Amino acid sequence: MSIIEKQTPWQGSWIWGGSEESPRNEWRWFRTSFTCPSDLDALAKAVLWITADSRYELYVNGTRVGRGPVRYFSTDIFYDAHEVGHLLRRGEVNTIAVQVMHYGISNFVYLRGRGGLLAQLDVLSDNGEITLAKTGADWRTSLHAGQDPATARMSCQLAFSERIDGRQLSEDWTSSQYSDTHWQQAEVLGAAGMEPWVRLHPRDIPYLTEEPVLPTRIISLNRVVPYQLTAFIDAYHMMKTPGEENANHIRFCGAFMTTLRLKEAAEVKLMFHVGGLGIVRLGEQVYTAEDMEGDSPLAGIRAHLPAGEHVLLYTVYGPEHGHSNRIGVDSDKEIEWVSPLEVEFSKADGTMSPFVRIGPTYSYTCIDYIVQYDKFAAWEAARDQFADRMLSITTIDELRETGYPIEPVPHLLANSQDAFMPQFAKRETEAYAVPASLQRIAVASSDTAIVPVFNHADTEFMIDFGKEWSGFLEFELEAEAGVTIDWYGIEYRKDTYIQHTFGLDNTLRYVTREGYQRYASPVRRGLRYLIVTVRGAKSPVHIRDIRLIQSNYPAPEIGSFQCSDDRLGRIWDLAKHTTKLCMEDTFVDCPAYEQTFWVGDSRNEALVNYYAFGGTDIVERCLRLVPGSAFQTPLYGDQVPSAWTSVIPNWTFFWIVACREYAEHTGKRDFAAETLPSILFTLDHYLKLLNSDDLLDMKGWNLLDWAPIDQPDDGIVTHQNVMLKKVLEDAAAIAALAGVPEQGKPYAEIAVRMKSAINQHLWSDERGAYLDCIHPGGRRSTIFSMQTQVMALLADVADEERKALLKAYLTVTPEGFVPVGSPFMSFFYYEALMANGSLQWMLDDIRTNYGFMLDNDATTCWEMYGHTTMNRANENDLTRSHCHAWSAAPGYFLGAYVLGVRPAAPGWTKVLIEPQSGDLSWAKGIVPLPQDGSIEVAWKAVNGAITELTVTAPELTELDIRVSDACAVKIQRVKLL
Known part of the structure; x- marks a missing residue:
C-alpha cells in the first residue's frame, strides 16, 4: 500500500465532551457542517484525516466512510486518510459526523488513554491546499442516545458487550438535514501532539474489507422461558x-x-x-x-x-x-x-x-x-x-x-x-419445526421473514452463516415498540448441543421502536451461528435482512492448493480461511474470544499468510509494534498493544525469528537495519538473566505448549534455552542482512557458549534426550517431552550422534515422553519432520488431526485438536476456540513441501522448486511472491515418483528445480509489468 501521510501541520484540535476524561464504555456523537465551494476543482483530492481514542466510525453526508484507527500505543497513535471528494456536494451544506466509542478501561487490545477526536478535511489541488473543516469548538457533541454503557465486558481481552434502545435512536443524526442545535459544544483539549497522543503516524496497512455475508439457513426454532x-x-x-x-x-x-x-x-x-x-x-x-x-x-x-x-x-x-x-x-x-x-x-x-x-x-x-x-x-x-x-x-x-x-x-x-x-439459564425449552415464513431470512427476497409469537414465552431461533466469519452485525426489521431482541453469536453446535461461549459475552441486546428500523453494530464479532431470541413480543416481528459484514485485512486470495487427496485440499482451505479471519489490523489469535495480537502466534500466521495471500505490510506492521511494549518490560510483551504486563520469553524469541524470516522473505535490508537495535535491546536484557553456566534461568511465563510438559515459572527451561541460542544466531544473521555483521558477532559467540552449556547440563544420557528443565535449587526434571526434543532439533543444539537419536523420536515417540498434542506445537513438529525428510509422516498426521476437525463440521482450524483435549465431562466440548490461526500449519507446509516452493534467496529472487509426493498422485497450486506475480506448480506422480512437472513463473525469477532426471519438466514464463 502507498501510505498517505499528512504533509502539512494539523490545524484541527483534539476535542471531547461530557464531564469525564475517560468515561467507561461511552459512545459519543460529533458533528460539524460546512459549505463546500461551488467552484471546487473536480479533479481536486478531498482527504479527511481522522483518528480517535478509542475507535471511531466516520460519516460524510450520511454515508459511512470508514472505521478506525488501527490498534496503537497511546503515545504513538495512527491516523487515517479517507478520500471523500465523491461524497461532497458542491455549493451546498455538507456534514461530517463521527461516532467515537471510548472504552474507558484497559484490555488486551488497548491501553487506557482518554476520550478524544481529531479530524481535518483538506482539499488538495494544483492551486494548493484549503481546509474545509477541522475539529474545534465549532463542533457539537452528544452522548449516543440509545447506547447503554452499563453492560458487561465481552471478555477480559476485549471491551464491552452491546445494549441498544432503538426507541432512543435518531437514525438520521449523520445527515445534513438533522438539527444538532440541542447538542453541547465540543470541548477543545489541545493541539495535535498533546499528551497522551504525542506522536501521530499515518495508517500503515490498507483499510479492512467490508463484505456482506448472508445466512444460509435457519436451523431451529424454540419456545423458551428464561429464569x-x-x-x-x-x-x-x-x-x-x-x-x-x-x-x-x-x-x-x-x-x-x-x-x-x-x-x-x-x-x-x-x-x-x-x-x-x-x-x-x-x-x-x-x-x-x-x-x-x-x-x-x-x-x-x-x-x-x-x-x-x-x-x-x-x-x-x-x-x-x-x-x-x-x-x-x-x-x-x-x-x-x-x-x-x-x-x-x-x-x-x-x-x-x-x-x-x-x-x-x-x-x-x-x-x-x-x-x-x-x-x-x-x-x-x-x-x-x-x-x-x-x-x-x-x-x-x-x-x-x-x-x-x-x-x-x-x-x-x-x-x-x-x-x-438467559442464553443458558432457561426454565423451559420446547422445539418446533421451522416454518417457511421464518426460513426466508436465508433467502435474498423482498418478502420479509416472520418470527412467530408464543404465549407467555419467548421465541428463539438459530441462524447458520455456513462458515465461521468475523465482522459486524447488521439487521433490518419491523416490530412494535419495546420488544427485546437478543443476538448471541456462537461458533459450534452439534445436533441439540450448543457450545456456549463461556469467557466471551458475544451478545447484542436491542430494544425495538415502533415500525421499520435498521441497526448496524460497530462491535466486531466472530461467529458461525447466531441465536436470536425475541422477548416480550405481542405480535410477530418481521425481519427484512440479517447480515454479517465480514471485515479483514484485504488480502487477495492468490494462493491455492489441490491434490489427489481431496481431504488434504479441504484441510488447506480450512487453514486459509482461518488465517483470513485472523488477519485484522494485526494478526490475531482468534476472531471471537480475544481478537488479540499474540506475538508468538503471529510468527506462524505470517508464514501461512505468505503462501495463502502474500501479504507483507500486515507482517511488517505487527513486527514493528512489538518494541512499543518496551516501556512495560524490556523483555517485550507477549501480546501488544496490551495493558496486561505479561512476558512469554519464547514469544519474544519467535518475534526475532519472524523478523529474520520477513527480512529474508521480502529482501528488505532496510527493515533489518531499522529493527536490529530493538532486537539487540531485548536480547541484551535476556542475556542479563544467564547464570554462571551460560543458561537462561528466570521467572516468567515460561510457556511453549498447552501440554503436561515441565515448564515451571521459575528455573532453567530447556526449550527456552535452545530458542535463545537460536535467536542469538538469528540476530547475527539480521545484522549481516543489515550490512553490519560486526554487530551480530558477539551474539553468535554467546550462542556457541549456550550450545555447549545446554549439552553439558540439560542432556540425559540415561534417557537419550534433553530433559524439560532444572527447577530452582537444582532439581532435574524427570519429565521428557517431544516438545523439548523438537525445539532442540530446530535450534541445532545436538551433535550428530544425539541428533540421530532425536530424529528417530520424530516418528517413534519414546515410552513416557509427553507427545505433541496441539496444532500450535505441530507447526514446529512439522518443521522438524520436513528437515528430516519425513513428508509421509506429516501428511498422515495432518489427515488424522485435521481430518477430525473436518469430520466434526469444522470450517476453520480449532485452537486444540479435540480428540486429544476434549472435555471428558462433555464429549461435544472439543475445543475452546473453533477458529485459531496458530493452528493453520497445513496452509504453509502443503505449499512449501508438497508443491515444494520455497525461497532460495532474499526477496524470492531465486526460488527452489522441490516437490514431494508421498502417497499423492498429483498436486497443483499457486504460491504468491512477495513483490509481483506468483509461482504456479502442477505435478503428477506414479508410485511415489514425480513423473511430470509444470512450473509457471515470472521471467526474471531464477528457478532451482530439483526433481529426478526421469521427470518431464515444463517451464512457462510470464512477463511482469
Whole structure:
C-alpha cells in the first residue's frame, strides 16, 4: 500500500465532551457542517484525516466512510486518510459526523488513554491546499442516545458487550438535514501532539474489507422461558486496585450480597457462572462446591424457601482477569431482587443495583504469570479467615459488625439487563419445526421473514452463516415498540448441543421502536451461528435482512492448493480461511474470544499468510509494534498493544525469528537495519538473566505448549534455552542482512557458549534426550517431552550422534515422553519432520488431526485438536476456540513441501522448486511472491515418483528445480509489468 501521510501541520484540535476524561464504555456523537465551494476543482483530492481514542466510525453526508484507527500505543497513535471528494456536494451544506466509542478501561487490545477526536478535511489541488473543516469548538457533541454503557465486558481481552434502545435512536443524526442545535459544544483539549497522543503516524496497512455475508439457513426454532432474574457483576472492577490503567489479573478476598423476596413459599433455583466461587449462603443454608450441581463452569443450587426476604451471599476470590460474574435465579412463584442496603435502585436505569460488595479484604495484582509466593500465602490465609467469617452472616447488620468494607454496587457495574445468562439459564425449552415464513431470512427476497409469537414465552431461533466469519452485525426489521431482541453469536453446535461461549459475552441486546428500523453494530464479532431470541413480543416481528459484514485485512486470495487427496485440499482451505479471519489490523489469535495480537502466534500466521495471500505490510506492521511494549518490560510483551504486563520469553524469541524470516522473505535490508537495535535491546536484557553456566534461568511465563510438559515459572527451561541460542544466531544473521555483521558477532559467540552449556547440563544420557528443565535449587526434571526434543532439533543444539537419536523420536515417540498434542506445537513438529525428510509422516498426521476437525463440521482450524483435549465431562466440548490461526500449519507446509516452493534467496529472487509426493498422485497450486506475480506448480506422480512437472513463473525469477532426471519438466514464463 502507498501510505498517505499528512504533509502539512494539523490545524484541527483534539476535542471531547461530557464531564469525564475517560468515561467507561461511552459512545459519543460529533458533528460539524460546512459549505463546500461551488467552484471546487473536480479533479481536486478531498482527504479527511481522522483518528480517535478509542475507535471511531466516520460519516460524510450520511454515508459511512470508514472505521478506525488501527490498534496503537497511546503515545504513538495512527491516523487515517479517507478520500471523500465523491461524497461532497458542491455549493451546498455538507456534514461530517463521527461516532467515537471510548472504552474507558484497559484490555488486551488497548491501553487506557482518554476520550478524544481529531479530524481535518483538506482539499488538495494544483492551486494548493484549503481546509474545509477541522475539529474545534465549532463542533457539537452528544452522548449516543440509545447506547447503554452499563453492560458487561465481552471478555477480559476485549471491551464491552452491546445494549441498544432503538426507541432512543435518531437514525438520521449523520445527515445534513438533522438539527444538532440541542447538542453541547465540543470541548477543545489541545493541539495535535498533546499528551497522551504525542506522536501521530499515518495508517500503515490498507483499510479492512467490508463484505456482506448472508445466512444460509435457519436451523431451529424454540419456545423458551428464561429464569425470572439474571444479572452480571463486574467483580474485576470492584475488587481491583489500582484502577483501569492495567489489565493484569488479580487475586482478592471478597463477597457479593443481595436479598431475594418471595411473596409465597417456593422452590428456588440458583445458577452461578462465577470464576473463583467460594461458599454460597441462601437464607439459613450455606453451600460449598460439593453441595452444588451442574457441569463446570456452571454451578447450581436448589432450595425450598418460605415467604419473605432471604439473604443471598457468595464469596469470590479470583484469579480474576476481567470476566463478569453471572447469576440466575428462578422460582415457581414470583421472586424479585431487593437491595440489602437502604438505597434506591431501578431495574432499568437507576444509579444503584440490588447488590452489595463486601471487601476486598485482601487484593493483589499478579504480573507476568509469576507466582508471587509471599503474596499468595498471605492471600490464602486471608481467604480462609474471610470465608470462616462469612459462614455466619445472615443479615446486613451482622455484616456491618465484621468491620469489612461494604458498598452498594453501581448499576453501571451490575444490573439485570444481561443478555448472556438467559442464553443458558432457561426454565423451559420446547422445539418446533421451522416454518417457511421464518426460513426466508436465508433467502435474498423482498418478502420479509416472520418470527412467530408464543404465549407467555419467548421465541428463539438459530441462524447458520455456513462458515465461521468475523465482522459486524447488521439487521433490518419491523416490530412494535419495546420488544427485546437478543443476538448471541456462537461458533459450534452439534445436533441439540450448543457450545456456549463461556469467557466471551458475544451478545447484542436491542430494544425495538415502533415500525421499520435498521441497526448496524460497530462491535466486531466472530461467529458461525447466531441465536436470536425475541422477548416480550405481542405480535410477530418481521425481519427484512440479517447480515454479517465480514471485515479483514484485504488480502487477495492468490494462493491455492489441490491434490489427489481431496481431504488434504479441504484441510488447506480450512487453514486459509482461518488465517483470513485472523488477519485484522494485526494478526490475531482468534476472531471471537480475544481478537488479540499474540506475538508468538503471529510468527506462524505470517508464514501461512505468505503462501495463502502474500501479504507483507500486515507482517511488517505487527513486527514493528512489538518494541512499543518496551516501556512495560524490556523483555517485550507477549501480546501488544496490551495493558496486561505479561512476558512469554519464547514469544519474544519467535518475534526475532519472524523478523529474520520477513527480512529474508521480502529482501528488505532496510527493515533489518531499522529493527536490529530493538532486537539487540531485548536480547541484551535476556542475556542479563544467564547464570554462571551460560543458561537462561528466570521467572516468567515460561510457556511453549498447552501440554503436561515441565515448564515451571521459575528455573532453567530447556526449550527456552535452545530458542535463545537460536535467536542469538538469528540476530547475527539480521545484522549481516543489515550490512553490519560486526554487530551480530558477539551474539553468535554467546550462542556457541549456550550450545555447549545446554549439552553439558540439560542432556540425559540415561534417557537419550534433553530433559524439560532444572527447577530452582537444582532439581532435574524427570519429565521428557517431544516438545523439548523438537525445539532442540530446530535450534541445532545436538551433535550428530544425539541428533540421530532425536530424529528417530520424530516418528517413534519414546515410552513416557509427553507427545505433541496441539496444532500450535505441530507447526514446529512439522518443521522438524520436513528437515528430516519425513513428508509421509506429516501428511498422515495432518489427515488424522485435521481430518477430525473436518469430520466434526469444522470450517476453520480449532485452537486444540479435540480428540486429544476434549472435555471428558462433555464429549461435544472439543475445543475452546473453533477458529485459531496458530493452528493453520497445513496452509504453509502443503505449499512449501508438497508443491515444494520455497525461497532460495532474499526477496524470492531465486526460488527452489522441490516437490514431494508421498502417497499423492498429483498436486497443483499457486504460491504468491512477495513483490509481483506468483509461482504456479502442477505435478503428477506414479508410485511415489514425480513423473511430470509444470512450473509457471515470472521471467526474471531464477528457478532451482530439483526433481529426478526421469521427470518431464515444463517451464512457462510470464512477463511482469
